Amino acid sequence: MSILIVGAGATGGYLADRLTAGGRNVTVLVRERTQQRLAVHGLQIRDRGTTRNVPVRSVTRDDLRDVFDVVIVAVRSDTIETAIADFTPAVGADTMIVPVGNGVAHVTALRTAFGDHRVVGAAVEMATSVAADGVVDVTQPGVRFTIGALDGSVGIGSLVAELDVEGIDVTVVDDALTAVWRKFLFISSTAVLTCLARGTIADIAADDNGAGLADQVVDETEEVVAATSGLPSDATALRARLRDRSWDWAPSMYRDLVAGRRAEVEVLREMAGYARLHSIRTPLLDAAVVAIAVSNRRVSNRRVSSRPQR
Ligand SMILES: NC(=O)C1=CN([C@@H]2O[C@H](COP(=O)(O)OP(=O)(O)OC[C@H]3O[C@@H](n4cnc5c(N)ncnc54)[C@H](OP(=O)(O)O)[C@@H]3O)[C@@H](O)[C@H]2O)C=CC1
Ligand SMILES: CC(C)(CO)C(=O)C(=O)O
Numbered sequence: 001m002s003i004l005i006v007g008a009g010a011t012g013g014y015l016a017d018r019l020t021a022g023g024r025n026v027t028v029l030v031r032e033r034t035q036q037r038l039a040v041h042g043l044q045i046r047d048r049g050t051t052r053n054v055p056v057r058s059v060t061r062d063d064l065r066d067v068f069d070v071v072i073v074a075v076r077s078d079t080i081e082t083a084i085a086d087f088t089p090a091v092g093a094d095t096m097i098v099p100v101g102n103g104v105a106h107v108t109a110l111r112t113a114f115g116d117h118r119v120v121g122a123a124v125e126m127a128t129s130v131a132a133d134g135v136v137d138v139t140q141p142g143v144r145f146t147i148g149a150l151d152g153s154v155g156i157g158s159l160v161a162e163l164d165v166e167g168i169d170v171t172v173v174d175d176a177l178t179a180v181w182r183k184f185l186f187i188s189s190t191a192v193l194t195c196l197a198r199g200t201i202a203d204i205a206a207d208d209n210g211a212g213l214a215d216q217v218v219d220e221t222e223e224v225v226a227a228t229s230g231l232p233s234d235a236t237a238l239r240a241r242l243r244d245r246s247w248d249w250a251p252s253m254y255r256d257l258v259a260g261r262r263a264e265v266e267v268l269r270e271m272a273g274y275a276r277l278h279s280i281r282t283p284l285l286d287a288a289v290v291a292i293a294v295s296n297r298r299v300s301n302r303r304v305s306s307r308p309q310r
Pocket of ligand 1: 012029252
């Protein structure tokens, strides 16, 4: 099967690495600047202290002609519409589209553009970031896909076989949208908590007020998710995990924030938008959105001021 990965950043780059290592037929859709970097270095993956350079086939939107069997969409939510326009030529009658992103809005955008028979519901877990030197840093090796057809006509079996390589674990579920909402609850709660308190789950759990803060954050996100998705509340396991003093972990938004990179605040803005829709008060979520947006503006201003003057 032919696989197109849209975006070769933290998630797309690592997935391309794992699938290429597993002998799959992988192409990445990238912009020109990234294509030039890939031509010189290949994908650069730093994993457990060593960096590997992985040659990978790449295309830009201008030379995308072929239809692919699988399209994995690995872009941030604020770029989903441009990405859809760019990869549309790669989508044929039987193409399976697999979204990697966080939130639910991007899944809706893909379903609207391509139909439920082409889009696979997917909750994807991994821990990778793009460092300042452009290398994909693997914080924790391995990828976990929880996938399911949104419409019975998608042939999930062949996709599962294709994703079955070392380092990728796949679970098929009947109701993939539930998994997507559960992951949205998880990422929102952990991002709000770690970005506000500026520490990992272990750091926060070790503080006398940490568990109380974690509970308040989960109260907010759980209420919004229940009101928006219609799913029953189910955050008991999450509350327990957020009390784990040995879990020295934080989500990608926190890793980006503390490293001075742009963090994907749009995922939290999406959650805050649902809160407003249902008139739910979410002071902690709102505070995290402001804190991350302020940091993002600093990152953009720094970029502008470091550009050479004409
Ligand atoms: N990082 C992680 O550990 C995890 C992240 N996620 C989610 O996955 C999604 C992607 O995140 P992540 O990979 O970290 O983000 P990154 O910013 O690291 O990577 C996104 C990449 O997409 C590229 N891109 C965007 N639009 C296009 C386009 N039209 N054509 C080609 N390339 C494009 C960007 O290229 P350019 O630089 O040229 O703009 C960038 O390299 C997010 O929603 C995130 O929340 C999910 C699980 C774990
Ligand atoms: C769900 C989680 C936390 C890990 O895959 C994630 O998506 C992220 O860190 O962005």
